[in-house]
Amino acid sequence: MSKLTITAALLTAALSAQAQDPAMGKGIYTCTATDGRRLTSDRPIPECTSREQRVLNADGSQRATLPPFLSPEERATKDATDRRAAADRLAQLDAIRRDRTLMQRYPTEAAHQRARNAALDDANKAMRISERRIKDLGQERKPLVDEAEFYKGRPLPGKLKQSLDANDAGVEAQEVLIENQKAEIVRITTRFDAELSRLRKLWAGATPGSMPPLGELPKSAPPTTPKH
Structure with missing residues (x-):
């Protein structure tokens, strides 16, 4: 199976799954294609798999947003980015907690x-x-x-x-x-x-967590043992 065929199959499967999502339901899908054409359909639009699609109600109000389809490689990259962002958020929260604890102690x-x-x-x-x-x-x-x-x-x-x-x-x-x-x-x-x-x-008013970390403070050196 060629890479093009595999990609097409993945796109079809993704669109099918998204169309069956209860959050989407039946609605009017609209997007602007890469060539500038404005497309509308009663189901996810294959030409806009790489772009965001709006899902409208019959009265034209927006019901939901269908995100761009991501290839396995793009998904892996996004997941890695999300993990780094989550780690950064946790580190920031920990820095804030440490600064507040330091101020409470002293x-x-x-x-x-x-x-x-x-x-x-x-x-x-x-x-x-x-x-x-x-x-x-x-x-x-x-x-x-x-x-x-x-x-x-x-x-x-x-x-x-x-x-x-x-x-x-x-x-x-x-x-x-x-x-x-x-x-x-x-x-x-x-x-x-x-x-x-x-x-x-x-x-003096610095926001907790706004400064670089204290860094690795020197630890007690391993106790020296007498020479024999």
Whole structure:
């Protein structure tokens, strides 16, 4: 079967289905053909399959509109376009929701600053705990080092060596925790800076959802693990 025959069959089937549509019913079909002729019929007009056709009542009032027939390729293109448009609408609604939620959470700059301080305070507290632990480990190490002096030039006893190694590992672990908290502070600061810039525009009257998205904010880096 030739491509022309297939196309004709598809057109015929489409027109038949459209003619049987209860929404269309019996009426007067009218359209302007590609050559400028105005055509009228009591059924869908084959010459206007690529154009919109008006369906009129007997008194000339418009009952409905028959859209152009789309080939399978055109239908696939239209469906893809419709899906993209739907995705864009959902993204826009989500942007509006996010901006409104942000404004509800932080109605003033002072409220936003309090939240920033609280988030940074948690990270700073964790750093101070690790710093105190490193100091304690330093105190614990002194008697171990003094004892090791007696074995200078000789192998250390297994228990003493194990205690020194454990002390070293403890210090390294706390140093890693401190570096992780420093990275967390950078992430928190970057996030709150981006939010504040957006909030200032929203507080000044910008329409929610009208600005570009905040973008992918930096996430916490995977925790660093001590080297062994």
